[in-house]
Amino acid sequence: xxxxxxxxxxxxxxxxxxxxxxxxxxxxxxxxxxxxxxxxxxxxxxxxxxxxxxxxxxxxxxxxxxxxxxxxxxxxxxxxxxxxxxxxxxxxxxxxxxxxxxxxxxxxxxxxxxxxxxxxxxxxxxxxxxxxxxxxxxxxxxxxxxxxxxxxxxxxxxxxxxxxxxxxxxxxxxxxxxxxxxxxxxxxxxxxxxxxxxxxxxxxxxxxxxxxxxxxxxxxxxxxxxxxxxxxxxxxxxxxxxxxxxxxxxxxxxxxxxxxxxxxxxxxxxxxxxxxxxxxxxxxxxxxxxxxxxxxxxxxxxxxxxxxxxxxxxxxxxxxxxxxxxxxxxxxxxxxxxxxxxxxxxxxxxxxxxxxxxxxxxxxxxxxxxxx
Ligand SMILES: [Zn+2]
Numbered sequence: 001x002x003x004x005x006x007x008x009x010x011x012x013x014x015x016x017x018x019x020x021x022x023x024x025x026x027x028x029x030x031x032x033x034x035x036x037x038x039x040x041x042x043x044x045x046x047x048x049x050x051x052x053x054x055x056x057x058x059x060x061x062x063x064x065x066x067x068x069x070x071x072x073x074x075x076x077x078x079x080x081x082x083x084x085x086x087x088x089x090x091x092x093x094x095x096x097x098x099x100x101x102x103x104x105x106x107x108x109x110x111x112x113x114x115x116x117x118x119x120x121x122x123x124x125x126x127x128x129x130x131x132x133x134x135x136x137x138x139x140x141x142x143x144x145x146x147x148x149x150x151x152x153x154x155x156x157x158x159x160x161x162x163x164x165x166x167x168x169x170x171x172x173x174x175x176x177x178x179x180x181x182x183x184x185x186x187x188x189x190x191x192x193x194x195x196x197x198x199x200x201x202x203x204x205x206x207x208x209x210x211x212x213x214x215x216x217x218x219x220x221x222x223x224x225x226x227x228x229x230x231x232x233x234x235x236x237x238x239x240x241x242x243x244x245x246x247x248x249x250x251x252x253x254x255x256x257x258x259x260x261x262x263x264x265x266x267x268x269x270x271x272x273x274x275x276x277x278x279x280x281x282x283x284x285x286x287x288x289x290x291x292x293x294x295x296x297x298x299x300x301x302x303x304x305x306x307x308x309x310x311x312x313x314x315x316x317x318x319x320x321x322x323x324x325x326x327x328x329x330x331x332x333x334x335x336x337x338x339x340x341x342x343x344x345x346x347x348x349x350x351x352x353x354x355x356x357x358x359x360x361x362x363x364x365x366x367x368x369x370x371x372x
Contacts (some may be wrong), residue, residue: 008293008357008369011028011302012028013033013306013312014032014301016178016302017292017293017298019354021292022175023180032302033306035182042243047240048241054167054188054234055088055090058090058234059090063091065119065163065165066092067091067165067168068092068160068163068169069170070097070170071094071096072099072106073106073112073113074106074109075252076171076249077171078253078257079253080169080171080238082252082257084169086256092118093119093121094118095122095155095159096122097148098123098125099280100130100131100278101279101333105260105262106277106278110277112258112260113253113259116256116258123159125151126217129217129218129221130147130148130221132147133146133150134147134280135339137149139348141201142348142352143284144280144283144287147221149199149200150221153195153200156168160233161229166229166234167236168233168236169237170235170238171244172237172246173237173240175198176239177239178299178303184240192230196223208222245307247303247309267327268282268295268297269285269295269299270318270321282296282327282330285299286324286327286349287352289324289365290324290353290354292357293358295319295323295324297319297321316371326365
């Protein structure tokens with residue numbers, strides 16, 4: 001190991017790595033594990049009451065939609081919609097921002113979700129605008145679906161405003177649940193500024209400055225004017241109100257919303273039931289791996305360890321087996337989409353590589369670290 005890797009370590013309980021953005025550790029244990037332990041002990045009735053009050057305040061009595069749930073057809077959005085409709089008698093409007101390179105299974109799951117009794121607005125944004133923003137994200141931020149990531153915030157706000165729906169439920173607060181910023185651990189709501197700073201990683205304003213986005217094709221990628229409509233808009237995460245459990249969500253979505261898992265394990269991991277909606281996700285997690293040293297298998301394994309489905313040694317074996325496998329089957333799709341040749345494409349990957357963690361030899365990433 002080189003000297004500069006001395007500050008690299010892993011959570012003693014799961015496999016969250018010290019390189020993870022915004023992560024904190026206490027006594028060698030990551031914030032996601034601390035939160036997981038805390039959740040078990042927590043008295044959820046207080047937050048449950050908060051939820052009841054919130055829903056009572058916004059529930060529609062005239063048949064109009066009273067809340068928006070961004071969905072992909074995957075387990076989490078489906079689970080949230082199911083609960084709002086069946087358990088709390090709300091009228092959720094599900095909204096999908098179609099990703100750039102959708103996968104057939106994601107389309108099928110979204111269709112099944114709709115057929116199980118939900119209204120869905122699927123919005124297909126300007127192809128060229130999305131491509132330009134995704135390519136910008138890939139090159140400048142190492143974030144290949146940055147355009148889509150912007151849109152799942154901005155577009156939802158446009159729809160909220162145009163349909164006069166002032167309550168928005170996202171699924172989980174990934175920062176709190178999987179490791180990252182803990183600032184929203186005890187806060188139910190968050191605003192535009194938090195979205196821009198944490199989810200869009202502060203690059204959003206720079207992006208606007210560096211690109212001429214005046215054309216209407218960028219309309220849905222821009223934040224709506226922050227006027228009085230948004231004063232009583234509430235943006236929240238379902239995971240604030242109950243003990244978030246991705247595996248339970250999967251079981252519920254499978255039983256009640258027609259969710260199907262992939263026949264094979266997903267690229268770069270050992271699971272088959274999450275993130276089945278777009279092929280850029282596999283590139284996103286590969287970039288995560290070469291930037292930070294952890295990939296999709298590590299993320300999945302850490303969740304599995306926390307819920308007690310595997311022990312840490314089993315998890316390390318799976319991570320060593322799956323993490324960092326380049327999604328070669330998708331390479332031509334990526335080249336076509338970004339309009340790049342193979343040389344240009346791999347140059348971008350190399351640009352985002354952390355060379356304290358990896359050597360790159362003939363477009364193969366060889367790690368210089370061992371999970372301890
Ligand atoms: Zn941990």
